[in-house]
Amino acid sequence: MSTVAELLRVNLHDVFxxxxxxxxxxxxxQAFSPDVAFTDPEGAVVGIEALLAKAADLLGGAPAxxxxxxxxxxxxxATTGAQPWAFGPVGAPVVRGIDIIAVEDGVITALxxxxxxx
Numbered sequence: 210m211s212t213v214a215e216l217l218r219v220n221l222h223d224v225f226x227x228x229x230x231x232x233x234x235x236x237x238x239q240a241f242s243p244d245v246a247f248t249d250p251e252g253a254v255v256g257i258e259a260l261l262a263k264a265a266d267l268l269g270g271a272p273a274x275x276x277x278x279x280x281x282x283x284x285x286x287a288t289t290g291a292q293p294w295a296f297g298p299v300g301a302p303v304v305r306g307i308d309i310i311a312v313e314d315g316v317i318t319a320l321x322x323x324x325x326x327x
Contacts, residue, residue, distance in 0.1 A: 216290065220308060221308065227268075278296075288312050
């Protein structure tokens with residue numbers, strides 16, 4: 210069973226920050242519930258396949274030097290976590306946001322991404 214802190218790291222680096230589709234899929238299968246709800250400024254989707262499609266679209270449209278990095282400390286409780294992040298060339302992010310996760314039985318059941326105002 211994964212901790213909330215571990216799941217925040219997997220979500221940011223192994224799923225949304227991983228350009229290898231097979232590795233991304235394997236990480237998602239272990240970190241998310243099959244019916245995970247993902248909400249971002251573009252809308253909401255349900256299920257691992259939909260979440261993986263969002264990650265693939267994001268990474269596929271970004272230059273190779275873009276990476277996700279933590280942009281502050283993680284905040285965790287037994288069932289909820291929040292991780293501020295930055296995305297862009299390391300040291301020169303073009304977007305910042307925060308991921309908020311809900312966790313049940315060691316997997317993420319809901320993920321909400323909120324973007325910082327520009």
